[in-house]
Every structure is written in C-alpha cells, then in structure tokens.
Amino acid sequence: MSDMTNPPRRRLRLGTIMDHAILIIGVLVMVLPLVMLVQMSSIPDTEIIKTGPSLHFGDQLDDNFEKAMFGATGFSGENAGTRMLMNSLILGIGFAVGKIVIGMMAAYAIVYFRLRFATLAFWVIFTTLLLPLEVRILPSYEVVQNLGMVNTYHGLIIPLIASATATFFFRQFFRSVPEELVEAARIDGAGPVRFFIDILVPLSQTMIAAMFIIMFVFGWNQYLWPTMITTEEGMFTLVRGIKQIVQVLEGNRVPEFGRANLLAIIAVVPPVLIVVFFQSWFVKGLTESDK
Amino acid sequence: MKKAGFTQAWLPILLLVPQLSIILIFFYWPAAQAVQSSFYLQDPFGFGSTFVGADNYTDLLGNAEYKRIAWFTVIFTVSVTFLSLSLALLLAVKADKVIRGAKGYRTLLMWVYAVAPPVAGFIGLIMFNQSWGPITRTFAALGHDLKIGVNYWDTAGAMIAVSVWKQIPVNFIFFLSGLQSIPRSVREAALIDNRSASSRFWGVTFPLLAPTGFFLLIINITYALFDTFGVIDTLVKGEPGNNPMTLVYKVYVDGFRGNDLGGSSAQSVILMVLVLALTVFQFRMVERRIHYT
Numbered sequence: 001m002s003d004m005t006n007p008p009r010r011r012l013r014l015g016t017i018m019d020h021a022i023l024i025i026g027v028l029v030m031v032l033p034l035v036m037l038v039q040m041s042s043i044p045d046t047e048i049i050k051t052g053p054s055l056h057f058g059d060q061l062d063d064n065f066e067k068a069m070f071g072a073t074g075f076s077g078e079n080a081g082t083r084m085l086m087n088s089l090i091l092g093i094g095f096a097v098g099k100i101v102i103g104m105m106a107a108y109a110i111v112y113f114r115l116r117f118a119t120l121a122f123w124v125i126f127t128t129l130l131l132p133l134e135v136r137i138l139p140s141y142e143v144v145q146n147l148g149m150v151n152t153y154h155g156l157i158i159p160l161i162a163s164a165t166a167t168f169f170f171r172q173f174f175r176s177v178p179e180e181l182v183e184a185a186r187i188d189g190a191g192p193v194r195f196f197i198d199i200l201v202p203l204s205q206t207m208i209a210a211m212f213i214i215m216f217v218f219g220w221n222q223y224l225w226p227t228m229i230t231t232e233e234g235m236f237t238l239v240r241g242i243k244q245i246v247q248v249l250e251g252n253r254v255p256e257f258g259r260a261n262l263l264a265i266i267a268v269v270p271p272v273l274i275v276v277f278f279q280s281w282f283v284k285g286l287t288e289s290d291k
Numbered sequence: 292m293k294k295a296g297f298t299q300a301w302l303p304i305l306l307l308v309p310q311l312s313i314i315l316i317f318f319y320w321p322a323a324q325a326v327q328s329s330f331y332l333q334d335p336f337g338f339g340s341t342f343v344g345a346d347n348y349t350d351l352l353g354n355a356e357y358k359r360i361a362w363f364t365v366i367f368t369v370s371v372t373f374l375s376l377s378l379a380l381l382l383a384v385k386a387d388k389v390i391r392g393a394k395g396y397r398t399l400l401m402w403v404y405a406v407a408p409p410v411a412g413f414i415g416l417i418m419f420n421q422s423w424g425p426i427t428r429t430f431a432a433l434g435h436d437l438k439i440g441v442n443y444w445d446t447a448g449a450m451i452a453v454s455v456w457k458q459i460p461v462n463f464i465f466f467l468s469g470l471q472s473i474p475r476s477v478r479e480a481a482l483i484d485n486r487s488a489s490s491r492f493w494g495v496t497f498p499l500l501a502p503t504g505f506f507l508l509i510i511n512i513t514y515a516l517f518d519t520f521g522v523i524d525t526l527v528k529g530e531p532g533n534n535p536m537t538l539v540y541k542v543y544v545d546g547f548r549g550n551d552l553g554g555s556s557a558q559s560v561i562l563m564v565l566v567l568a569l570t571v572f573q574f575r576m577v578e579r580r581i582h583y584t
Binding site: 015016019020022023026027029030031033034036037040048049051052053102103105106108109110111112113114115121124125128130131132134135136137138139140141142143144147158159161162163164167182186191192193195217220221223224227228239242243245246247249250260261264267268271272274275276279283286287 | 296297298299302303304306307309310311313314316317318320321322324325328378381382385386388389391392396397398399400401402403404405406407408409410412413414416417418420422423424425428456459460461464465468488513517518520521524525528529539542543546547552555556559562563566567570
C-alpha cells in the first residue's frame with residue numbers, strides 16, 4: 001500500500017513537469033495570436049509591412065484605437081467602430097433576450113400544460129434543431145427580402161431565433177423541477193401565470209444567466225447571416241465588418257493594419273470578457289444544455 | 292409533460308404562438324422553398340423559372356468540380372474533427388491532472404471559444420501572411436514556401452489549422468467536465484488495479500468518456516461543415532478562385548454570387564439530407580447506449 005501511495009518521487013516529478021509543459025504549450029498556442037494582434041496595433045503600419053509582428057511594442061495603440069473607433073473607411077462613412085459596436089450589442093442582446101423569452105414561453109407550454117397537439121408541437125419545434133441556418137441560407141434570404149426586412153434590426157435578429165435550442169434547454173430544466181411545486185402552487189390558489197412569474201422564473205435564474213451568455217456570444221459572433229442581410233454600412237456589426245477590413249487591406253499600398261487589428265480586437269474583447277468572467281455559469285450552461 | 296399540469300386551453304396556445312410563428316415563417320417556409328426551387332431552373336435575369344425535374348441534382352452529381360469539393364469537405368471535416376478532438380482531449384487530461392494553476396490553465400485554454408470564426412480567419416491571415424507571417428517564416432526556415440491563396444494544399448492546411456484552433460476550447464470544456472464527473476471511487480479502483488498510467492487511461496478513462504466523445508464527434512462534424520464558413524471566407528478573402536472550399540461555401544458562392552438558384556437549392560437539399568442522416572445515426576447510437584452510468 002505504501003508503495004502505491006508514494007510512487008517513486010523522481011518519476012512523479014518528471015511526469016508533472018511534462019504535464020505542465022504540454023499545458024503551457026497549449027496556452028501559448030491559444031494566447032499568442034491575440035498578443036500578436038495587440039503588438040501589431042501598437043506599431044506604425046509602415047513598420048508592420050517591413051518587419052511583421054515582433055516583440056517590440058510601440059506607442060500607437062491609442063492612435064489606432066482613435067482611428068478604429070471614430071474613423072470610417074467606407075463610402076458612406078457610417079461604419080466607424082462605435083457604430084459597429086452598437087450594432088453588435090443590439091444583435092447580441094436582442095438575439096439572446098428574444099431567444100430566452102420565446103424559448104421559456106414555449107417550454108413552459110410544452111412541459112406544464114395538457115395539450116391535445118403537444119406531440120405535434122414538440123416535433124414541429126424540435127425539427128429546427130437539425131438544420132442550421134447555413135443550409136437554408138438562400139431561401140431564408142428571399143423570405144426576408146419578400147417581407148422587406150433587409151437592412152433592419154428585426155430582419156437581422158428574428159430569423160436567427162428560428163431554432164429551438166433555448167426551448168430545448170428550458171424544457172430539460174423544467175422537467176427536472178420537482179412536481180410538488182406545481183401541486184403546492186395550485187393548492188395555494190396560484191394560477192399558471194402566477195406560478196410562472198413567481199416560482200419558475202426565479203428558480204431558473206442560473207439557467208437564464210447561462211443561456212444569456214451562450215446566446216449573446218453566439219449572436220455577437222454571427223457572420224454569414226449579417227453578411228447577407230446587411231448591405232448598408234450603418235448596419236454592419238463588428239464581425240460583419242471583418243469582411244470589409246480584409247478587403248481594405250488588399251487594396252492599399254500601405255495597408256491599415258493598425259486600424260484593422262484594433263477592430264478585430266474590439267470584436268473579440270466583449271464576448272471573451274463575458275465568457276471569462278462568468279466562466280462557471282457558462283460552462284454549466286454549455287455542458288448541461290446537451291444532455 | 293408534468294402529471295400535475297395546468298388545464299387551461301388558451302394559455303399554452305398563446306405561449307406557443309411566438310415560437311411557432313417564427314419557425315413557420317423563417318424555418319419551414321424557406322426549407323420548403325429550397326426543396327421546391329431545387330426542381331426548377333431560374334432565369335438568370337429573373338424572368339420566371341422552368342420545371343426541370345431532377346436535372347439540378349443529376350447535373351450536380353455528374354459535375355467534376357462538385358465532386359472535388361465534396362471530397363475536400365470530407366478531408367477537411369475528418370482532419371478538423373480528429374485534430375481538435377485529440378488535442379483537446381490531451382489538454383483536458385493534463386488540466387484534470389495538475390493541481391497547481393488548474394484554474395488558470397482552464398481559463399486560458401477556453402477563452403478562444405468566444406472568438407468569432409471570421410476573426411479567427413483574420414488572425415490566420417496575419418499568421419500566414421506571405422511576406423512576414425510568423426508561420427510562413429517558420430515554414431520558410433524549414434525549407435517550404437507557404438503560399439496561402441495560391442497553393443491549393445497550403446491554403447487547405449491553413450483553413451484546417453485555424454478551424455482546429457477555434458474548436459479546441461469547446462472540446463476541452465466538454466472533456467474536462469466529463470473527466471471531472473468520473474467518480475473518485477472509480478479512479479481509486481483503477482489506480483489499485485492498474486499501475487500503468489497509459490493503460491489506466493485507455494482501459495478506464497477513455498471508455499468512460501465515450502458518451503462525451505460521441506456527442507462531441509457530432510458537434511465537431513457539424514462545426515466543420517457549417518460553422519467554418521467565416522474562417523474560409525476570410526482566409527480566401529471572399530475570392531474563392533481555385534482555392535479549396537467546403538460544400539456550404541459552394542452553396543453560398545453559387546446561389547449568391549453565381550445567381551444559380553436552382554443548383555444552389557439542390558445543394559442545400561443535399562446538405563439537409565446529410566444532416567438528417569447524421570442526426571438519425573446519432574439517435575440510434577444514443578439508443579444503443581454507449582452510456583456506462
């Protein structure tokens with residue numbers, strides 16, 4: 001027994017060092033690209049095209065920040081960073097809130113009510129989990145176009161909500177809520193609306209928070225749909241703007257790397273901060289949504 | 292549904308209306324349209340369309356370029372899935388093992404989850420920049436000239452590398468939570484039975500992770516097929532040319548750029564069938580239970 005609890009010390013140490021070495025390499029691979037982005041936005045564009053990324057940090061960070069946030073390159077001049085940041089926030093928050101509200105309502109109806117067509121509703125809703133928007137992207141665009149919703153916020157957000165991930169998630173959670181709660185509520189004379197607002201919603205707080213984080217990041221990071229549905233520069237999100245950034249880089253003799261890199265950083269920072277700060281909720285929501 | 296449910300008739304319908312109307316308008320209507328227009332040939336100038344039966348499908352399946360893209364999609368999907376799963380598993384096993392700095396490692400390894408695919412592609416463009424990209428330089432030092440956007444397989448390699456980088460965090464999170472849910476008693480029993488760490492891993496830990504791994508397999512295939520659009524579009528700078536592309540990218544290129552609505556719709560329908568087949572497969576596997584708990 002003593003032999004087992006105290007394995008040879010040397011070997012253990014070597015093993016631990018190896019473990020850390022592998023983890024550190026992994027961390028470097030994950031982190032270095034972002035450090036490189038920051039470094040490149042701190043030096044003048046002329047230096048970038050000569051040396052590329054290096055270990056030298058310059059003093060251009062605030063200059064480039066200024067350019068990225070308030071300068072505009074497009075035809076209409078409406079694609080400044082602040083505008084794109086606002087659009088990204090509208091998309092991220094609008095998508096997350098819409099999805100959670102609609103999903104909770106539908107899940108409540110499916111789990112807590114006797115419905116004659118419950119099975120049908122269930123299948124109609126959950127088939128949407130199977131086909132991602134990318135598969136039906138063109139006809140979706142046509143539908144939105146026919147409804148005159150191109151270049152509008154609702155045209156951007158609502159079609160993205162047309163999938164049942166949140167509904168499914170809340171259905172799983174509601175089913176795990178003890179039966180006695182409903183019975184108790186009914187004995188106390190609480191109707192379904194009261195029960196939902198006073199008991200179920202407070203009970204779901206952690207789940208709502210987790211869903212919000214996942215959905216916000218998902219909405220914020222949308223690319224293909226915004227690329228198709230927003231053609232006016234005033235409607236661009238930061239992530240949608242990446243496409244333009246790349247094309248601008250192509251055209252110029254001294255490409256505006258500083259501005260481009262800074263915009264990429266701004267596009268990355270808010271969702272990363274949310275994921276890092278609310279890590280435990282986020283991980284819980286992610287790993288539990290799929291069981 | 293709960294046994295002790297409510298019996299109101301109108302309220303649940305009211306609650307379901309928003310969800311149902313959104314998916315009817317923005318899911319079923321477009322999906323039905325895709326199926327319908329896959330049997331028509333649209334006039335490129337918008338003057339009506341002609342019913343052509345299954346022509347769009349037979350054209351596609353006989354098309355050499357489509358076959359080539361389908362093959363590339365298979366290679367791409369297999370590489371991305373295999374590499375991101377195995378690297379994430381390695382990191383998760385190590386992160387589960389170390390005591391010092393476990394939380395720090397976890398955070399630093401998972402933050403890339405929040406990076407949007409096109410931003411990952413943009414970072415890739417810098418790493419693989421023709422004249423000064425760090426990776427290009429490394430390869431040059433090793434004697435290979437990377438030419439992203441020019442050389443087919445170089446570009447393919449960059450696409451795979453960026454897509455794997457972006458996908459490792461998700462897999463890492465799931466594997467780590469899977470590892471941490473293995474009961475202590477099982478670990479201790481394995482420690483007693485088996486002294487060799489590697490046979491303990493393959494004999495005990497790995498099979499216990501099988502449900503997680505299988506679930507992730509499907510997630511990763513779907514990711515490689517659909518969510519890598521942003522990576523690919525950015526890496527080829529929106530100009531596919533002779534560069535490698537996946538089937539989803541082709542749907543977009545033909546439909547949106549080439550105005551070939553019928554052909555693009557037929558491709559959409561083929562992808563839908565593919566995804567449905569994948570899901571049926573998933574359900575059947577889950578039913579057969581690779582669960583041990």
